[in-house]
Amino acid sequence: MSAARFTLHRLAARNSQSFVRSTQVPTPARSAVACFSTATKTLHQQSNNATARPSTSTNDPETHFGFKNVPEHMKEAMVRQVFANVATKYDIMNDVMSGGIHRLWKDHFIRTLAPTPGTKLLDVAGGTGDIAMRFLDYCKDTHGDNSAQVTVFDINPNMLEVGKERFSKTQYHSTSQVSFMEGNAENLEHIPDNTMDAYTIAFGIRNCTHVDRVLKEAHRVLKPGGRFMCLEFSKVENPVISKAYDIFSFDVIPAMGQMVANDRDSYQYLVESIRKFPPQKEFATMIKQAGFTVMGQGYEDLTFGVAAIHSGWKL
Template sequence: MTAPVHSAGRWCLASWRSVRLGYQRLHQTQASGRETHFGFQTVSEEEKGERVYHVFESVAKNYDVMNDSMSLGIHRLWKDWLIRHMKPTPGTQLLDVAGGTGDVSFRFINYIRAQREKLYRDKLDSQETLSWSDISKSYSNKDQGSLMGSHAVICDINKEMLKVGKEKSLQLGYSEGLSWVAGDAEELPFADEKFDVYTIAFGIRNVTHIDKALEEAHRVLKPGGRFLCLEFSQVTNPLLARLYDLYSFQVIPVLGQVIAGDWKSYQYLVESIRRFPPQEEFKEMIEDAGFFKVTYHNLTSGVVSVHSGFKL
């Protein structure tokens, strides 16, 4: 009787990862039967892609207004936290997937500009004998400069979202350091090892094959590059979780109807959050894609979380 027990214990210790990978492959095999989820519905993979595209095509013009309304503006703080956690340095090449209307990339540009301003002020402070004309001339030259080589590529599969983002960038005065590319997160139109940082905010739960999107993120990052994902997650506080569910299902679709004239799209968005893997499970998926030092931070008691990983 002792041998089977010892064998089982050794198998449990050595094979847990294989079992998990086997489960994921089984799930993928089921998906290869061309069925997946769209919110709480079961649909074909092709139909999900089309439906998700139409959802964001429908909400694009009111996307920013709805984000403010649904989150009471807190989404702005979450995105600010993401950039502070990233801590991009001058010269950073960012790929912002599902970047839509540009919120993350605009914040990235602002952060780099603030860094450049600090470096410039530090340089002036170190020179004690500058005249007013010297300072004025230096500022004139500074304004002609770039973002010290930093650049953000906003990639989104939805052309309407990109259109809205481009218009927004012009209105806000972002004239440099940005590119807009139509592309699928599961098949990115970029060369291997091109970017320093990959971000995806509130987008990965909408792709048909999350594992493929993660593999593509790993492919396009340089060695040492960083993956960052901001996404709705599993609320850790039981009381808040109940209130959050009530708000999500009873209020958000109503807001969608009142503000955007679109109940169904926001009903899907609420349902898609509930179908997304919880924090630990998503962490394991990121590790399986080849990333190391994978961690996550819960924000607002897990209403959203930021997952981070490195390509080593």
């Protein structure tokens, strides 16, 4: 389709009842929602007289952005812009739409990681520092450990500034336990091989253009015995709950986006992007193909599969 005509459609309004409060909007995904308007403007400016190109073009392949296709080379810039737009306010809607349940998911995520004293963590797409803070707090509270270290890695400097500000108000601000690094998860070029004990990415991998490259880079930087963990929205299998979740997602979330953020279309994109991410079994297979060893099925469903924790070991 022509990039110049790239627009976000709106689904017809449907009567519905509210879904359970355990439905949640992802943290980094919240970071991904506001870019659609900016991206559309950029595409229009760069493609005034463009004609439609098939997605199979070898010169300019396309990738998904919600339910729409965009030129692959433009997605990174769109994601960068989105993080810049919402860096200082993106947590608010997460709490409003999830009733705070995303906080419980993240707490469980760190307990599942169960870091030991001295663990060296790379937290990718973690700009605002909420996973990193939980990691350091867990090490301190559980082990009395102040030797654990975390590198907060994010593609957008605005998000990293929010994380730095958050940490500046804590006991960790004057220590060497936390550092910040800007870069692309698909190319961790400044991180040597076999240097990290753990790698986490929470609600961020879906924003990446090439998920397979992200997984391969995660495998490369981990030490033998290191653990990869991903918290991401997933697929609800129960048909009754799935139907209710769809109603909540496509009717309630965009309406709340309009009411709270005056931005319905971006939230429409958000729920579409969730549906485009691979379901649990497919993503677990991708993790195996990147070289990781998974235990059992390789994932744990949270809240009926609204989200899932994926785990793999570099052995």
